[in-house]
Amino acid sequence: MFCIERIEKDRDEEALLEMAELEKETFPDSWSRKSLEETLRNPQAVMFGAWKEEVLAGYVIFYYAADEGEIARIAVRDAFRRKGAARRLLLRLEELCKELGVSRLLLDVRESNGPAIAFYVGYGFKKDGIRKKFYVNPVEDAILMSYKVV
Numbered sequence: 346m347f348c349i350e351r352i353e354k355d356r357d358e359e360a361l362l363e364m365a366e367l368e369k370e371t372f373p374d375s376w377s378r379k380s381l382e383e384t385l386r387n388p389q390a391v392m393f394g395a396w397k398e399e400v401l402a403g404y405v406i407f408y409y410a411a412d413e414g415e416i417a418r419i420a421v422r423d424a425f426r427r428k429g430a431a432r433r434l435l436l437r438l439e440e441l442c443k444e445l446g447v448s449r450l451l452l453d454v455r456e457s458n459g460p461a462i463a464f465y466v467g468y469g470f471k472k473d474g475i476r477k478k479f480y481v482n483p484v485e486d487a488i489l490m491s492y493k494v495v
């Protein structure tokens with residue numbers, strides 16, 4: 346079982362380092378520790394981490410404005426995948442959305458990212474459309490998805 350907690354600026358230096366490491370392993374456009382720290386200072390951004398004992402297994406980064414929110418990042422370490430960490434992170438995020446009055450979650454995902462698409466569809470996200478050549482390095486279309494928080 347994972348422990349889901351909000352990542353806080355003043356106490357989670359170690360978490361930021363672990364996130365930056367996982368970013369590097371996972372995404373071609375990885376965010377550095379510095380950009381993660383800047384994101385944490387943004388009052389419209391929230392990060393949750395999933396810990397297994399002392400290890401950060403995964404995290405989600407979320408931005409919101411008025412009644413809409415965007416999942417900017419979600420990642421789980423290889424060794425901890427398919428154990429429910431990402432699902433637990435989204436459940437916690439949904440609770441926060443309800444507290445904040447956010448009624449719609451949006452995201453974009455590379456069309457070749459089968460595991461993430463299966464995860465989002467399984468969670469209840471709907472496909473809204475495609476944004477052509479949205480990503481670079483490599484160039485690829487994005488699938489746009491949304492989820493209604495009820």
Ligand SMILES: CC(C)(COP(=O)(O)OP(=O)(O)OC[C@H]1O[C@@H](n2cnc3c(N)ncnc32)[C@H](O)[C@@H]1OP(=O)(O)O)[C@@H](O)C(=O)NCCC(=O)NCCS
Nearest residue numbers: 419420421426427428429430431432454460461463464467
């Ligand atoms: C997508 C990702 C975050 C899922 O994390 P996870 O912790 O393994 O997901 P969960 O264990 O919570 O999965 C919940 C359900 O989603 C679906 N799912 C998750 N990964 C899947 C996969 N690889 N293939 C098919 N279905 C999958 C399953 O229905 C799963 O339930 P089950 O294991 O009981 O069958 C993880 O694969 C990851 O970090 N990928 C790399 C980063 C990434 O692509 N992020 C998204 C960018 S938009």
